[in-house]
Amino acid sequence: MDAPQPAADKPKQVIRETDAEAIRLARTLIATNRYGALAVINHETGFPGASRVALATDYDGTPLVLVSALSGHTKPMLDDPRSSLLVGEAGKGDPLAHPRITLFTRARRLDRETDEGKRARRRYLARQPKAALYADFGDFAFFRLEIERASLNGGFGKAYELTAEDLAPLGDTTGVAAIEESAAAHMNEDHAEAIALYAEVFGKAGAGKWRLATLDTEGMDLVDGDRTSRVWFPAPLMDAGELRRALVDLAREARATAAQTD
Numbered sequence: 001m002d003a004p005q006p007a008a009d010k011p012k013q014v015i016r017e018t019d020a021e022a023i024r025l026a027r028t029l030i031a032t033n034r035y036g037a038l039a040v041i042n043h044e045t046g047f048p049g050a051s052r053v054a055l056a057t058d059y060d061g062t063p064l065v066l067v068s069a070l071s072g073h074t075k076p077m078l079d080d081p082r083s084s085l086l087v088g089e090a091g092k093g094d095p096l097a098h099p100r101i102t103l104f105t106r107a108r109r110l111d112r113e114t115d116e117g118k119r120a121r122r123r124y125l126a127r128q129p130k131a132a133l134y135a136d137f138g139d140f141a142f143f144r145l146e147i148e149r150a151s152l153n154g155g156f157g158k159a160y161e162l163t164a165e166d167l168a169p170l171g172d173t174t175g176v177a178a179i180e181e182s183a184a185a186h187m188n189e190d191h192a193e194a195i196a197l198y199a200e201v202f203g204k205a206g207a208g209k210w211r212l213a214t215l216d217t218e219g220m221d222l223v224d225g226d227r228t229s230r231v232w233f234p235a236p237l238m239d240a241g242e243l244r245r246a247l248v249d250l251a252r253e254a255r256a257t258a259a260q261t262d
Contacts (some may be wrong), residue, residue, distance in 0.1 A: 008165075014159055015093060015159050015160065015161050016159060016160050016163060018160050018161070018166060021161070022152060022154065022158075022160045023162070023166050023167070024232075025099060025152065025154055025160055026101050026150060026152045026160075026166070026167060026253060027061060027167060027169075027218070028230050029088055029099060029100065029101045029152075030061060030062055030063060030087060030101065030103070030167070030223055031055060031057055031061065031090065031219075031228075031230045032221070032227060032228045032229070033087040033088065033197075033228075034054060034055060034127070034128070034226065035052055035053060035054050035055055035087075036053060036055055036063070036085050036086055036087035037050050037051070037052060037053075037081060037085070037086040037087075038050065038052075038065065038073055038084075038085050038145075039053055039083060039084045039085075039086070040073045040076040040080070040082075040083050040107075041076055041080045041082055042072075042076045043076070043079055043080060043084075043154045044076075046139050049072055049073060049076065051071065051072060053065045053073075054066065054128050054131065055084075055085075055087070055127070055128075056120075056123050056124040056126070056127035056128060057123070057127075057146060057198060057214070057221075058119070058123060058212075059119065059122060059123070059171070059176070059177035059180065059193070059214075059216055060168065060169055060173050060216070061168070061169050061216070062144050062146055062147060063085055063087075063103065063105070063144070063145040063147075063169060064120050064123065064142060064143070064145070064177075064240050065133075065139070065142070065143050065145065066124055066131055066135060066142050066143075067140065067141060067143060067184060068134075068137075068139055068140050068142070069139040069141070070139065071163050074077070074141070077107040077109075077143060078109065079085065080134060081107045081108065082103060082104075082105075082106060082107040083105050083106065083107045083145060084102055084103060084104050085102070085103045085105055085145055086100060086101070086102050086103075086130075087100065087101055087103075088100025088101060092102055096156070097156060098155065098156075098196045099152070099153065099154045099155060100150045100152075100153055100155070101150055101151065101162075102150060102151045103145065103147050103150045104147070104148050104149050104150065104151075105145035105147050105148060106144055106146050107143045107145055107146075108143060108144045108146055108158045109141050109142070109143050110141070110142045110143065110144060112141075114238065119140060119155050119177070120142045120144070121135060122179065122181060123213075123214050124142060126144065126184070126213040126223075127214065127221065127223065127228075129215050132253070135142045136199070145169055146173065147164050148164055149161065149162065149163055150162040150166075150167060169216055169217050169236065170217060170218065170236035170238075171217030171218065171219050171236035171237045171238050172217060172237055172238055172239050172240050173216070173217050175239065175240030175241075176215060176216060176217045176237055176240045176243060177216075177238055178240065180214065180215045182218070183215055183243060183247075184212045184213070184214065184215055185243075187247065188212055189201070190212050191247075191251070192210075192211075194247070194250075194251040194254070195210050195211065195212050195222060196208075196210050197251060197254035197255060198210070198212075198220070198222060198229075198231045198250060198251070198254060199222045199224070199229045199231070200254075200258070201253075201254040201257050201258055202231045202232075202250070202254065203222060203229030203230065203231050204229075205222070205224075205227065205229040208224035208225075208227060209224050209225075210222045210224045210229070211223055211224070213228075213242070217233075217236045217237045217238075218232060218233055218237075218255060219231050219232040219233050220233075220237050231250070233246050234249075
């Protein structure tokens with residue numbers, strides 16, 4: 001009788017099962033990074049091309065870029081919208097130990113005169129105010145990088161494959177988008193103290209001249225110069241009318257937490 005053969009080693013699972021923690025990390029990386037590496041397909045040269053671009057996000061979390069017609073990636077995006085965007089900043093130590101995400105996208109140029117184009121301009125300049133110097137030049141255009149899927153690397157041994165649905169926000173996205181501009185303006189004009197507390201208590205971002213740049217159904221993006229901080233709501237806003245209560249409740253909780261640490 002032949003001796004029993006040892007069982008073959010099972011292949012190691014490289015890709016982890018997507019969970020809420022991975023989705024939150026992915027959305028945070030997209031929302032908070034001020035720049036990324038945009039790769040396009042250049043049919044004229046036959047080579048892929050990658051360039052650094054400044055970033056913002058639309059109301060649904062879709063990355064926004066502002067590019068010049070003279071940029072090397074603009075014509076390739078118009079010829080072939082398939083593109084990818086890498087975001088994630090390295091900190092101290094091994095750069096491969098820090099989270100990053102690659103988004104596989106299709107680039108779509110926006111018409112400046114449409115509501116969509118005007119919203120993209122406003123949200124982009126809220127995150128990249130220095131771009132106001134050239135945003136309205138005739139040879140510049142805004143693009144949405146519409147996500148089809150993504151690869152998230154949360155550090156060694158933390159790889160995930162995400163779908164567009166994984167990265168789509170929950171809640172009343174269009175309703176919140178309709179009131180976002182006025183809500184952000186009101187908060188910045190009348191509630192600077194609350195915004196500072198949001199950043200310091202929930203964003204763990206430290207003191208600064210924080211402003212509320214953009215809002216969506218799941219949270220808000222705060223800026224202080226080159227610094228950004230993402231603050232998440234406890235739950236998605238299923239109705240735009242819940243926004244005021246969510247901001248008030250967060251401010252109350254932040255004050256109580258700050259008082260305990262004094």
